[in-house]
Amino acid sequence: MVTVMADAPIHLWLDVTDAASARIRCWMDVEASGPEGTVMAFPRWIPGSYVIRDPVRMVRDLCWSSSSEQPPWDERLDGSPVKRIGINRLLMGEGQPKGSRIRLGYEIIADELSVRTNHATHAHAFFSQAATWWLPREAVLDREDTTPIILTARHPTRWVPFGSWNSDGCEVLEDETTLSHLSISGLENWMDSPLSFSEATPISRTVGDITLEVTVVDIGGAPVRSDHVKKVCDDAERILAQQVTDLGDPGEGRYTLLLVLTNGERGGLEHRWGQVSMMGRTALTGADPVKAMDLQSLISHEFTHLWNVRNL
Structure with a gap:
């Protein structure tokens, strides 16, 4: 059975099917701030780090579009260009009404073998949330926050997700891939909950x-x-x-x-x-x-x- 909170303020999409290339495609569906555009910020500090790491340097091919049911898994990233603001911020969705759904798409390079950042091989993929996802500018990492976040991950069927996320079911597709539906509550919990994929059974x-x-x-x-x-x-x-x-x-x-x-x-x-x-x-x-x-x-x-x- 699959249970997905379609109205969650943040819906994440992660494609792990080409982990061997260490190139991982990501999409984020968020609510537009208004016609003036929506500002997103990439974390500069990763929990457990002793220095500012700026993992945004591992992000490329940024674009935005209107949100749809699922991202174009097998197509190239396509959409309107974002406007970069300094090192770790961007502006997207200009002209979109407040509360409408917009999607940010990009690729991350996951080739740093570390417990703090992202690495992916033919056998395993590991993701630090703070090195993977953008945050809405107004986001506050409060321990009492209960913002619902959902993640849909496409991965090889022989792999299983592992982490402190809640499992909300999965769908096995005809192309020998699986869509796993995961969820978590609270922006701080999200940033502090790494996720891995492999054949290993917990x-x-x-x-x-x-x-x-x-x-x-x-x-x-x-x-x-x-x-x-x-x-x-x-x-x-x-x-x-x-x-x-x-x-x-x-x-x-x-x-x-x-x-x-x-x-x-x-x-x-x-x-x-x-x-x-x-x-x-x-x-x-x-x-x-x-x-x-x-x-x-x-x-x-x-x-x-x-x-x-x-x-x-």
Whole structure:
């Protein structure tokens, strides 16, 4: 069953079918501010970063048009040109009445292997929301905000989305692609909720009132042995249970842990109810005990932010 909030103020469209090229097409349907035009701003800071990164440098082929039911998935980006304002702002939709629906289309280059930005290969695609989407100029990232946002992602049928988004169903198409319908509430939650796509099947565990969901994916497409995935899940469950005992109950929630195995690149980034961690694949093979311990330490560190992420 598919449930889509057609009247959501922001509807995102993401095409992941050509992830191997590291070129990802995006569309955004928003409400026009009025005939004077609608100003959009691209985030300059990514949660977890220590510097201004200006990820807008990875955006190209910007255009706008009136909104329609679905974007032209298999056609070139086409529409009226936008007007760039400084480094990270644009003006679009001049002449459109206030409240009408307009669509911004563009392409992002997803070739930076990092937990903070976007990367896509033939085996996996990862998206940081703050490195992917524009924000209406008047947007305020307030913890109490409940603005509904929906996302329709087109991806290979063998892939599944993973993240803290709500799943509202999917449609398998005749061209061996799938449309997955996802939603989230609140602009701040949106910006703090990364999303990945791969063949990996999430594993679920329960720790008190927390549902722990774990996905392990190899950036090179190598299969990850089931016993290695089980060890990651066992370690994560044990570490989280100990932290709940030591630090107290953080409340009921769904915590997503994405582990990306690499050739050696390492990193970790906390989110309010999740983490993205990256480690060399030898951490799971038994060939490198030091790296195996480092992985446990990294996962433990990111878990700790469940109790203080809003204060850092």
